[in-house]
Amino acid sequence: EVQLVESGGGSGQPGGSLRLSCAASGFTFSNYEMNWVRQAPGKGLEWVAYIRKGGDSIKYADSVKGRFTISRDNARNSLYLQMNSLRAEDTAFYYCARDGPPDVWGRGTLVTVSS
């Protein structure tokens, strides 16, 4: 079964950092581009970041550029999102998603930024 499982969410303070992880299984992870997508509570979906199969091409939404870093470890079938300089508006469910536009989604992990 194709599966994506996010972890690492929780509470963070403004200006702080959090690191999200996504464990992939059921498919050949290294063959797929990956994305992070977020959804603020009660709001719509927002694309956050993209990483190519080998990690050689990376893109970010303007809203997170310079603060978030996407990375992957194909040997560990894992995707990561390092979130620095957190802001209140980063509060959202963060989804790990395969390919683009995404065809498989994880269940999401909630990040809450509050003082």
Add this chain to the structure above:
Amino acid sequence: QSALTQPRSVSGSPGQSVTISCTGTSSDVGGYSYVSWYQQHPGKTPKVMIYDVTKRPSAVPDRFSGSKSGNTASLTISGLQAEDEADYYCCSYAGSYTYVFGTGTQVTVL
């Protein structure tokens, strides 16, 4: 990176058809054949209903269909059923490995 424009809500009676529009620009919807549609029930993960503008995953009922004309993509639900009541989002490739989602549409079955 402006969000694609969708109607806030659409509604229909069981058995009727509804169509949701997704309007972008020539830099996203109009420029590529990579538009997907997602269904999201409250508290649930988005589920892909249509990909590559018109293709439907095998598990998705054929009541769901997609199309595109110019800078506007559309999702049509024929023979509306109670379980179709959900939020729907479009997503388009926007070039240079970036993506953009629509503003979302709430579908209500009357």
